Amino acid sequence: MFDWNDLRHLAAISRCGSTLGAAKALGVNPSTVHRRLMELERRIGLSFVKRRAAGYRLSEIGEALLDQVLAVETAVVDLERKIQSLKLDLKGTIRLTCPEPTVSRIAASGLLDRFSARHPGLAVEFVTSDRYLDLAEGEADVAFRSGEPIDARLVGRKICDSVWAIYASKDYVRQHGRPATIADLAAHALIGFDGIMQSHRVAKWLPAAVPGARIVCHSASILGVVSSVKAGVGIAPLPTTLGDAEETLVQVLPPVQELTRSWYLLTPPDLRRTPRIAAFVDCVLDDVPALRKALVG
Numbered sequence: 451m452f453d454w455n456d457l458r459h460l461a462a463i464s465r466c467g468s469t470l471g472a473a474k475a476l477g478v479n480p481s482t483v484h485r486r487l488m489e490l491e492r493r494i495g496l497s498f499v500k501r502r503a504a505g506y507r508l509s510e511i512g513e514a515l516l517d518q519v520l521a522v523e524t525a526v527v528d529l530e531r532k533i534q535s536l537k538l539d540l541k542g543t544i545r546l547t548c549p550e551p552t553v554s555r556i557a558a559s560g561l562l563d564r565f566s567a568r569h570p571g572l573a574v575e576f577v578t579s580d581r582y583l584d585l586a587e588g589e590a591d592v593a594f595r596s597g598e599p600i601d602a603r604l605v606g607r608k609i610c611d612s613v614w615a616i617y618a619s620k621d622y623v624r625q626h627g628r629p630a631t632i633a634d635l636a637a638h639a640l641i642g643f644d645g646i647m648q649s650h651r652v653a654k655w656l657p658a659a660v661p662g663a664r665i666v667c668h669s670a671s672i673l674g675v676v677s678s679v680k681a682g683v684g685i686a687p688l689p690t691t692l693g694d695a696e697e698t699l700v701q702v703l704p705p706v707q708e709l710t711r712s713w714y715l716l717t718p719p720d721l722r723r724t725p726r727i728a729a730f731v732d733c734v735l736d737d738v739p740a741l742r743k744a745l746v747g
Contacts, residue, residue: 454522456490459483460498461523464516468505531568541571544730547590550578551672551692552745556594559744565733572726581646586718591727594745597651597711606716607735610742613710614652616703617693618685628702629685635660635703639684645670652687655708691746713745 462472463483473480491497498512508516548556553576556562562574583589586603593604596612616635618628629635642665643653657663667683669675675686680698687709693699715734721727734741 452490452493453486454526456486456493457519457522459486460490460512461516461519463487463499463506464508464512464519467507471505540569540725540729542726543573543575544726545575545577545591546594546730547577547579547583547585547592548594549596549672551676551689552594553578555691555744556741559740561734561737561740561744564737565730568733569729572729574730585716585721591717591721592730593716594713594741595716596713599714599716601716603718604716605719605722606714609713609715609738610746611710612713613690613705613746614687615690615693615701615705616685617679617688617696617699618702619680619682619698620700621698622679622682622685623700623702625682628700632659632703632706635685636662636664639664639666641666641675641678641684641686642668643670643675644668647671651711652709655706656687659706659708 458476459472459482462475463469466472466475469480469483469487472483476483487499496511497509498515499506500509565572565574577583577590582595583593585591585593586601594609599606616629616632618638626638629638640656640660640663642656642663643650645668647653647670667678669678672689672692676688676692676696678684679686679688679693680696685702687706688699690701690705693701715731717727717731722731
């Protein structure tokens with residue numbers, strides 16, 4: 451009776467309101483969209499749209515059939531994904547590395563649940579570390595990592611920005627007051643970074659921004675710094691994702707531009723072309739808003 455593929459063009463027009471918008475969404479020429487729409491109406495013998503100077507609107511018949519059209523579109527997309535999954539026989543594990551504090555937020559975002567539903571034969575395994583694991587040497591497959599990529603052996607995409615501000619506990623502020631500027635931090639107890647965190651940008655920024663800083667505690671992990679700040683030991687820079695989530699903490703100074711970096715999704719190029727990693731990366735890029743919320747709030 452008709453080519454079901456023509457329904458994709460009708461659905462795109464219903465969303466975009468014009469053949470130009472539908473063409474961009476589908477990656478074809480506007481003339482193709484117009485031709486497929488005309489062919490659909492010819493084969494069925496009904497008019498699905500009203501043509502106006504400002505664009506297209508669905509006719510009463512188009513509106514009456516739209517839910518079924520969208521249902522067919524969804525069913526076909528699901529079928530194509532299922533066929534592709536069976537074709538590739540996607541099975542195995544993706545080893546994902548990221549800072550430990552982000553694990554619970556990524557898990558809570560629903561991203562991994564949606565990935566599992568799409569590819570039930572694949573599992574994601576977290577490999578957490580406060581140091582950067584060497585993906586090119588096989589320590590992990592994929593990384594969510596903040597900071598501009600410096601390893602030429604990796605490829606990836608920027609997801610969002612990583613923002614840091616200065617935090618103290620509410621008890622600390624009541625007892626010692628709050629700084630008004632970065633320079634005022636010199637008069638306060640500060641928490642520093644030690645161990646594998648010594649090379650982190652914030653560990654280098656603090657002594658440069660606050661000469662003579664009074665460091666009363668060092669920690670080798672971000673979670674350790676968070677715990678020390680919550681205990682009222684001192685003030686420290688923290689990712690706003692973590693600091694703003696703690697009810698007992700207060701942002702005493704706004705985000706520090708020098709500490710802002712970008713979050714990237716990274717993987718070795720040879721792995722990027724493998725079916726299981728390609729499936730995970732594609733799923734992430736389809737779900738960037740959820741991941742962005744998990745990483746920066």
